[in-house]
Amino acid sequence: MKVASGQPWWRALLTTALALAGALAAWQLLTATWGVISPARFPPPLEAYGALRQIVLDGYSNGRLHDHVLRSVVLVTMGFVVASAAGVALGLAMGASRVVEAVANPVFLLLRPIPPLAWIPLAIVWLGLGDAAKMMVIFMAAFVPSVINSYTGVRQIERPIFEAAAMLDARGVRYWREVLVPGALPSIFTGLRLSLQASWTTLVAAELVGAIAGLGTILNQAAQDIYPGMIVVGMASVALCGWIMTQGLGWIERRAMPWRVVH
Amino acid sequence: MAIIRFEHVDRVFHQNGQDFTALKDINLEVKDREFVAIVGPSGCGKTTCMRMAAGLEHPTGGTVSVDGVVVRAPGPDRAVVFQQFALFPWKTVWDNVEFGLLSLGIAEAERRRRIEHYIGLMGLHGYERAYPHQLSGGMQQRVAIARAYVLDPKVLLMDEPFGALDAQTRVVMQEELVRLARQHPRTVLFITHAVEEAVYLADRIVVMSRRPGTLREILDVKSARQAERWDEIERIEDVMDQPTFVHLRTHVWKLLREQQAPGDTH
Amino acid sequence: MLQPRLATNRWLQLSAIGAIGFLAVWTSAALSGLTSRDFLPTPWDVLQRFMHLVREPFSGATLGMHLLSSLQRFGMGFGLAALVGVPLGLLMARFRWLDRLVTPAFEAVRFVAPIAWVPFAALWFGTGIGGPVLIIFMGAFPPVLINTYRGARQVDLKYIEAAQMLGASHWRAMTQVMLPATVPSIVAGLRISAGLGWQSLVGAELIVASSGVGYLMVKGQAAISTATVMSGMLAIGVVGVIIDAALRRVQLTIETRRGL
Numbered sequence: 017m018k019v020a021s022g023q024p025w026w027r028a029l030l031t032t033a034l035a036l037a038g039a040l041a042a043w044q045l046l047t048a049t050w051g052v053i054s055p056a057r058f059p060p061p062l063e064a065y066g067a068l069r070q071i072v073l074d075g076y077s078n079g080r081l082h083d084h085v086l087r088s089v090v091l092v093t094m095g096f097v098v099a100s101a102a103g104v105a106l107g108l109a110m111g112a113s114r115v116v117e118a119v120a121n122p123v124f125l126l127l128r129p130i131p132p133l134a135w136i137p138l139a140i141v142w143l144g145l146g147d148a149a150k151m152m153v154i155f156m157a158a159f160v161p162s163v164i165n166s167y168t169g170v171r172q173i174e175r176p177i178f179e180a181a182a183m184l185d186a187r188g189v190r191y192w193r194e195v196l197v198p199g200a201l202p203s204i205f206t207g208l209r210l211s212l213q214a215s216w217t218t219l220v221a222a223e224l225v226g227a228i229a230g231l232g233t234i235l236n237q238a239a240q241d242i243y244p245g246m247i248v249v250g251m252a253s254v255a256l257c258g259w260i261m262t263q264g265l266g267w268i269e270r271r272a273m274p275w276r277v278v279h
Numbered sequence: 280m281a282i283i284r285f286e287h288v289d290r291v292f293h294q295n296g297q298d299f300t301a302l303k304d305i306n307l308e309v310k311d312r313e314f315v316a317i318v319g320p321s322g323c324g325k326t327t328c329m330r331m332a333a334g335l336e337h338p339t340g341g342t343v344s345v346d347g348v349v350v351r352a353p354g355p356d357r358a359v360v361f362q363q364f365a366l367f368p369w370k371t372v373w374d375n376v377e378f379g380l381l382s383l384g385i386a387e388a389e390r391r392r393r394i395e396h397y398i399g400l401m402g403l404h405g406y407e408r409a410y411p412h413q414l415s416g417g418m419q420q421r422v423a424i425a426r427a428y429v430l431d432p433k434v435l436l437m438d439e440p441f442g443a444l445d446a447q448t449r450v451v452m453q454e455e456l457v458r459l460a461r462q463h464p465r466t467v468l469f470i471t472h473a474v475e476e477a478v479y480l481a482d483r484i485v486v487m488s489r490r491p492g493t494l495r496e497i498l499d500v501k502s503a504r505q506a507e508r509w510d511e512i513e514r515i516e517d518v519m520d521q522p523t524f525v526h527l528r529t530h531v532w533k534l535l536r537e538q539q540a541p542g543d544t545h
Numbered sequence: 546m547l548q549p550r551l552a553t554n555r556w557l558q559l560s561a562i563g564a565i566g567f568l569a570v571w572t573s574a575a576l577s578g579l580t581s582r583d584f585l586p587t588p589w590d591v592l593q594r595f596m597h598l599v600r601e602p603f604s605g606a607t608l609g610m611h612l613l614s615s616l617q618r619f620g621m622g623f624g625l626a627a628l629v630g631v632p633l634g635l636l637m638a639r640f641r642w643l644d645r646l647v648t649p650a651f652e653a654v655r656f657v658a659p660i661a662w663v664p665f666a667a668l669w670f671g672t673g674i675g676g677p678v679l680i681i682f683m684g685a686f687p688p689v690l691i692n693t694y695r696g697a698r699q700v701d702l703k704y705i706e707a708a709q710m711l712g713a714s715h716w717r718a719m720t721q722v723m724l725p726a727t728v729p730s731i732v733a734g735l736r737i738s739a740g741l742g743w744q745s746l747v748g749a750e751l752i753v754a755s756s757g758v759g760y761l762m763v764k765g766q767a768a769i770s771t772a773t774v775m776s777g778m779l780a781i782g783v784v785g786v787i788i789d790a791a792l793r794r795v796q797l798t799i800e801t802r803r804g805l
Contacts, residue, residue: 118559129782131744137766176365185382198369239664
């Protein structure tokens, strides 16, 4: 799947196009033409397309598609940025200082096994059904992976690097900015990727449970209306947005670490 | 007049409730601008000696001092060249070499002068903007050596610096180090298990026994080197043909052989 | 400089300070009277509620019975993911045509968060067990497939070559060399998979279930009983840790036997 092949770009594009065309054809055949899958269970391509047109042009579930996307993406970004900043800071501190690690560890061990989605009921009790609850849940989802990966990022810096830094008298801010953080950066980005995925998943779930607008509400409404075409549109939107955000993070990652060998 | 002095140095480790004596009663003086190599079997504690001079480890008994001051912590006055290079992967060659100079607060013009000088000397021209991962092992070690020399340190401590390189690169690096050392004489403590390397590079060779490490014998190479004018011989293979070289090499080998207990797998 | 380990006493002292500090802040906030005890219970309240739920039914069943429902769904979803994922991963590694066929479909669906399958789960299975199982499957399946596939592809060529040199047939090479060599990757994949599956379970039960720990938490939320919700969280956390610890044991055993 992910094993690089070094094909010329037009070949890869052609293969993908053919695969897509094939998938589309299979979809149409299985649902509408042959009726193997009942259209009530899974919509034929035309119905999905119809739903797409509807939500883009007229709107569905209190808004048009771009309204929903904007809302969800903005919420996720805000929550993710705040949670990751806090998580990375704590993780680095725990990695650099055994004292901080010892004190913070118990609370962290308590929070860590709780799946992000499990925070939803508690958030709703404490903060109601609005955006505040969603932010709380996103925070809890994104916080933990950032802490863990920043921590391991510091710990996996090889000992000779630390010794060289000591020999070269790297101290204070310089030590953090020029040794600790760059050394941990690859791991930090792994954590950020996981945090982003968790944030996104959690937001969609939170919106499914209760919200006015956002991608999750499309799914919720479509389920209630028994509108399979719209369900597909909702799922595809969730997948696409998630993918784009992950790619965006990857782009930032490559810019931030010009010294990395790209695998 | 920088000298390294080991006075009655002991190093005892505690592991699994037992005491290991790694070093016992080491007494050694490295004179100003002298190149001393320590050879010994694996695990004899030679690296530990160097690390104590660097301030990366501490003796359990006795003192290690550099230039009259007892060593407490690492610092740029005792520059270290590590076996694994230990360059910062996220910094370019130039930035790596510059790092210690910034710690010392050296002004920009002087920094530039020094860095360019050693980059030229180590054959790193054109690679100033490269990252370590783009360089071969030999090149990386050149950067590490430049990084150490550029500090104008009191002493240089080298921990099997060519151990991670392949055989051919190793020989090239030895020749370069000799040229560098003769051009910029400094007090050097050089750790190696390669006998020929020690004989080729050093003024004096310290042979250590196996654990617990003690000083087995100290050999003078300098007088032979000067008498037979090795420094005027271009290639290392020709130096290795010189009679005193052969004699010293064999002698050290014999000493090391004696250390091997039956059944040793290295 | 990387700091040396703290002495055990010091570590314990500092950990205790952290734990006690946390509990102290929590308890004082709960007792401060700013909110009702239902809204913010003390840690002790939560534990008491937990014990109560173990004995007395809430929303149809005791905590234990809800957990059992959850575990049942988890078992089915995870089991299905393993049963489909492992063989498929191996076959895809072996037969390129299968790889080319499955990969595009897989990559397309993979980015859909498991929770996004809830509408279809509701549509196809109502509140039956199929719904949560589908969602757990969608969460647990990708890691198993990916890890098995990668593990099989990366089997060190030299083992296969050694097998060929020693005259092994195709079938023997696959079953006695490639499969055992892939086992560590498979187990690693299963471990990740179990974690993700357990997380997906929680999400599913918040919406499409009428029993189970997630359902318990939703009912607790509706009753504004934070203690109930937190008891649910506690149960989920503990079971999740146990499952992961068990799989970690398996992983370590396999690794030590291999000298990895």
